[in-house]
Structure formats: C-alpha cells, structure tokens
Amino acid sequence: MKLRGGYNVHLAGRPTNEVRDLPAPERLYLPLRSRRFTFSEIDVTDGQKVACGDEIAKDPGNFNVPLLAPYAGTVRLDALEGHVVLEDLDPAAGCSVREHDESAERSRYDPAVSEWKRRMLLELGAWQFFADAHTGTPLDPSGTPGAILVTTVHLDPHVARGDVLLRGRLDEFARGLEHLQSFLEYQPIYVAMSDIRTDFASEVREKLRGHAFVNLVAVPRRYPYGHPVALARHLGLTPSLENPVWALTTAGVLAVDRVLTTGTPAVERIVAVGGPAIDAPTHVRTVVGQPIHDLIGGHVTEKPVRVVNGGIMTGGTVGPEQKGLCAESTGLTVLVESTTRPFLGWIRPGWGSRSYSKTFASEVRPAFPEKINTALRGELRPCxxxxxxxxxxxxxxxxxxxxxxxxxxxIESTIDTRVDLCFECGLCSYICPSKIDLRQQFIDAKKEIQAELEALLEEVEE
Ligand code: SF4
Ligand code: SF4
Structure with a gap:
C-alpha cells in the first residue's frame, strides 16, 4: 500500500505486551461524557440496585447508545458531578446473559437476523465501537454499510495495540468478522494489518486467509497509516451518507463477538497505561468507571503529571473533574507536567531530544525513545x-x-486549500519546530466553516 507522509515518533513509556489485571475498586465513577458521546438521559434512580450490563444512561443524540453498568452495584446519582457512581460492587455476580438466537448463522446475510443482531449490538454496548470511516462519527444502527473496514494497526505510541488485544483471542476475532459479514450482501470486509513479519503476524494472516470474504490490507508501520480515513481514501472507498463505510478497531470486533456469540454485554476494556512518567508501562484489563488513580497510582515516577486520555498525538487532557475511565478510552498517557518552559529550548543541541529535521545532536546516538514532557521544548514561535x-x-x-x-x-482561501481533507492525526502539530497547534486550528476552522455553511443554507431556504 502506497501512502504519503507519515512519521514514527519514538517516545519513552510505550506499553509492553503484558496485560495486567486490576482488582475491582470500591466504587466505579462512570463519566457521562466521552469524546463522541453524551449520556444525558439517565435510566436509573438514586439508590437503585443494578446488575452487570444494565443500562445506566443513554445518548439520545447518538441513536441511544447506552452506558452500561460494568458490575452489579448500587447507583449514586449525586455523589460526583458529571458521573454516575456505582458502589457496593459485586463483581462476582457476573453479567446477565441475554438469550441469543442459536439458529442465527454467523455469516449469512438475512434481514431478520441482521435486525436482531443490530439490536443486540446496540443494547449490549458493542455499537459504540462502530464509526463512519470517513468522519469518525457514530453510525445509525439501522443503516447499511458500503463496506466494513477493520483496523488492527494502532500506531499512536501509547494506545492499546491490536496485536496485544488479539493474542489468545484469534478465534473470537475471526468469529466477530463472520458476524460482521452477515450485515453485507456482497460488499467486502477490509482488515488492515501491519506488514511486519513475525510468527504471530503470520498466524493472524493464516487464520484470516481462510475467510474468503476478508480482504487483507498490509499497512506499513508508519504513523498514522492505520487511521480509518487514511485507509479508506487509499482503498478508494468513497464517503456516503446512505451507505457509509463502517470502521471498527480490534476491540470493536472482539466486542461484536462477545455480544453476538455469548449474549453478554461488552463491558470489559483493555487499555494501555504508559507514557514517560510511568515506571512500568503496560496494558490493563479493566472496566469503564475504574478510578484513574487506581490505573496510574503507584506507577508515577515524578510529580506533577498530566494525564492524557488516549495517545500523545490525538488525546485530550483528563481534567480534575474526571475521576473514572470514560467509555471510549483506549489508553492513558502520563507526562511530567513541566512548570517552566526551557528558555530557548528549541535551539539547544538536543542530545536527549529528537527532531524530524535531524538537526539535533541526538542524530549521532543509536535510536532511543525520547522522554518528553509537557513543555514541548520551549516557547511558541511564528511559522x-x-x-x-x-x-x-x-x-x-x-x-x-x-x-x-x-x-x-x-475563510474562503482556507476552504480552497482543502482543510476539509485534514483527518486530525496531529502529526503536523507534533513535528512543528514552532510548536504551533495546527491540528487544533484546523479542527476549529472546520467547525467554523460548517457553521457558516449551515447558516447560509438556512438563509437560502427562508
Ligand atoms: S492533523 Fe491534518 S493537516 Fe496535520 S498532518 Fe494530520 S492530516 Fe495533515
Ligand atoms: S512545521 Fe511549523 S514552522 Fe514549519 S512550515 Fe509547518 S507550520 Fe511552519
């Protein structure tokens, strides 16, 4: 696959392949917001006892995607603003199993079966893993996909990696793909895999080769080539409102299998916990609402730190108001919070820093992962x-x-220079020697353009 641009950042604190289990906490703090969802419609009352998998709240603006209880417990609605708190947890109670249709063949297209599957995916928490490949927005569960694109390549250094999620779960992944095939009549499923040659990668390829409906796409290991927009564009998949391309990650396909094969809710998460300020970066098996402190506490090497929800390239700061892991988190990146910006840091020799421009003295060192902090080497400067x-x-x-x-x-020239093609990978912001947050500027500009277009349309319609 030929793609342009891209660059790999080598940062300290990349999580290992190990998956650590966390004991259940005393309480879960379920945030009512995540990147795409706002769970504003609460379906429980204060003091109500819920079972694992029960619906706590839903997002009416996004097809009623639900927020589920990861464990049995008692609901507290007013204990912490912006969260539903679950206490008196009983993890041993397990999740309620929804009766599932044993006769539903996994891979056969059948509208009746397809409808039952869509309902299961929505109600049992797997639908939140689906997104429009071109826009990243949530999808209408009753829609028909133009194609399905699964990416197992996650190249942001500190988010949960597809290969880690796949280890020991290859059969589940293949079954998940079979379930997905039943949403398609003849359109393909593309599975993007890294082009590396390891025994495990060969095993995955071998397994998927047995599924004729899967088109394997080999992706070079270069950020952000695993991004659904980059892949969709290079595969020639066009955006469509009627038949959008459905995009999922490895975690999404595993959630599909869990829901449709076993009838149990998709409440488990495997997230990466890493970054330069963590002493033992690894993956963690956990649930939504796990206190952030439990996830990183005891592993922070230096203080103060900034916790980023997601990877360094596209993640956002976890504010002091957020106490638990949100529904869409794939990782926490922990950076030392620099309270002073190094004076003229950008013209120092850079023995311990890397630069895309290859001008730092570090170029003469063997490859090393850089230990960045939030100072980003100095002051903001003009382009x-x-x-x-x-x-x-x-x-x-x-x-x-x-x-x-x-x-x-x-604005007109901004539109002409095709800011709409930016898919917000964050690479330009990261490598910019002037530390200009180009990505955020483009996100804001796109919103402004959209608002102006909508206002114009309204004027025309009046
Ligand atoms: S954030 Fe947008 S403009 Fe910047 S490198 Fe990525 S796609 Fe290009
Ligand atoms: S990387 Fe930064 S400084 Fe260089 S041209 Fe782009 S915006 Fe300007």
Whole structure:
C-alpha cells in the first residue's frame, strides 16, 4: 500500500505486551461524557440496585447508545458531578446473559437476523465501537454499510495495540468478522494489518486467509497509516451518507463477538497505561468507571503529571473533574507536567531530544525513545516556513499555508486549500519546530466553516 507522509515518533513509556489485571475498586465513577458521546438521559434512580450490563444512561443524540453498568452495584446519582457512581460492587455476580438466537448463522446475510443482531449490538454496548470511516462519527444502527473496514494497526505510541488485544483471542476475532459479514450482501470486509513479519503476524494472516470474504490490507508501520480515513481514501472507498463505510478497531470486533456469540454485554476494556512518567508501562484489563488513580497510582515516577486520555498525538487532557475511565478510552498517557518552559529550548543541541529535521545532536546516538514532557521544548514561535508539516501530512495538504489563511481570517482561501481533507492525526502539530497547534486550528476552522455553511443554507431556504 502506497501512502504519503507519515512519521514514527519514538517516545519513552510505550506499553509492553503484558496485560495486567486490576482488582475491582470500591466504587466505579462512570463519566457521562466521552469524546463522541453524551449520556444525558439517565435510566436509573438514586439508590437503585443494578446488575452487570444494565443500562445506566443513554445518548439520545447518538441513536441511544447506552452506558452500561460494568458490575452489579448500587447507583449514586449525586455523589460526583458529571458521573454516575456505582458502589457496593459485586463483581462476582457476573453479567446477565441475554438469550441469543442459536439458529442465527454467523455469516449469512438475512434481514431478520441482521435486525436482531443490530439490536443486540446496540443494547449490549458493542455499537459504540462502530464509526463512519470517513468522519469518525457514530453510525445509525439501522443503516447499511458500503463496506466494513477493520483496523488492527494502532500506531499512536501509547494506545492499546491490536496485536496485544488479539493474542489468545484469534478465534473470537475471526468469529466477530463472520458476524460482521452477515450485515453485507456482497460488499467486502477490509482488515488492515501491519506488514511486519513475525510468527504471530503470520498466524493472524493464516487464520484470516481462510475467510474468503476478508480482504487483507498490509499497512506499513508508519504513523498514522492505520487511521480509518487514511485507509479508506487509499482503498478508494468513497464517503456516503446512505451507505457509509463502517470502521471498527480490534476491540470493536472482539466486542461484536462477545455480544453476538455469548449474549453478554461488552463491558470489559483493555487499555494501555504508559507514557514517560510511568515506571512500568503496560496494558490493563479493566472496566469503564475504574478510578484513574487506581490505573496510574503507584506507577508515577515524578510529580506533577498530566494525564492524557488516549495517545500523545490525538488525546485530550483528563481534567480534575474526571475521576473514572470514560467509555471510549483506549489508553492513558502520563507526562511530567513541566512548570517552566526551557528558555530557548528549541535551539539547544538536543542530545536527549529528537527532531524530524535531524538537526539535533541526538542524530549521532543509536535510536532511543525520547522522554518528553509537557513543555514541548520551549516557547511558541511564528511559522518559519520550514515545510516539515507539508512533508509529513498524510492528507496531502499544506498545513503551513492553511495556518496562514486561518491567521488572516481568510475563510474562503482556507476552504480552497482543502482543510476539509485534514483527518486530525496531529502529526503536523507534533513535528512543528514552532510548536504551533495546527491540528487544533484546523479542527476549529472546520467547525467554523460548517457553521457558516449551515447558516447560509438556512438563509437560502427562508
Ligand atoms: S493537516 Fe491534518 S492530516 Fe495533515 S498532518 Fe496535520 S492533523 Fe494530520
Ligand atoms: S512545521 Fe511549523 S514552522 Fe514549519 S512550515 Fe509547518 S507550520 Fe511552519
């Protein structure tokens, strides 16, 4: 597969392959917001006893995607703002098993079976793993996919990796794909895998080769080539409102299998806990609502720290108001919070830092993972027209030029330079020597353009 741009960041604190189990906490703090979902409709009352898998709340703005109770317990609604708290937990009680249709053949397209499966996926918590491959937005569960795109390649250094999730669960993954096939009449399922040659990778390829409906796509190990938008564009899959391309990650396919094969809710999560400020970065088996403190506590090497929900490239800071793991988290990245910015840090020799421009003294050292903190090497500066952002951008646009138009409030030129093609991978922001947060500027610009277009449409309709 030929893709342009891309760059691998080598950062300290990459989680190992190990998956650590965490004991159940005293309480779970279920955040009512995640990146895409707002669980604003509460379905439980204060003091109510719930079983594992019961619906706690749902997102009415996104097809009623539910927030489920990961364990049996008692609900507290007013204990912490923005959260539902579950206490008196009873993890041993296990999850309630929904009766499932044994006769439903996994891979045969049948509208009646397909409808039953969609309902199960939504109600038992697997639908939140589905997204429109081109926009990343939640999908209508009653819709028909133009194709299904599964990516097992997660190259942001600190998020849960597909190979770790797949180990020991290859049969479940293959069954999940068979279930997904039943949503398609003739359209393909693309499974993107890293092009590495290891015994495990060969085993996965061998397993999937037995499934004729799966098109294996070999992806070079270069960030952000595993991103659904990059893959969809390079596979020639076009965006469609009617038949969008459904995108899932490894965790999503495993959730599909859990729900449709066993009838149990998809409440377990495997997340990465890493970053330069963690002494033993690893993967952790946990549930939504697990206190953040339990996930990182005892492993922080230096304080103060900043905890990022997700990877370093696209994640967002976990604010002090968030106490538990949110429904969509794939990892926590922990960085030392630098209280002072190093004076003229960007022109220092850089023995311990890396640079895309290869100008630092570190170039003469053997490869090493960089230990970054939140200071990002110095002060913000104006664009120096180095062109590095253009070089790395996998969308083929010119971030430096778009930045200048945004700076000049020239919306028309911003549109002409195709800011819409930016899929927010964050690479330009990361490598920019002037530390300009290009990604955030483009996110804001796209929102502004959308709002202007909607206002214009309204005017035309009146
Ligand atoms: S402009 Fe968008 S797609 Fe290109 S590198 Fe920046 S964030 Fe990624
Ligand atoms: S990488 Fe930063 S400094 Fe260099 S051209 Fe792009 S915006 Fe300007």
């Amino acid at each position: 120096i027209s180095c062109g590095q952002c253009v070089d790395v951008c996998p969308a083929g646009i010119m971030p430096n030029v778009i930045h200048k138009y945004i700076y000049a409030h020239d």
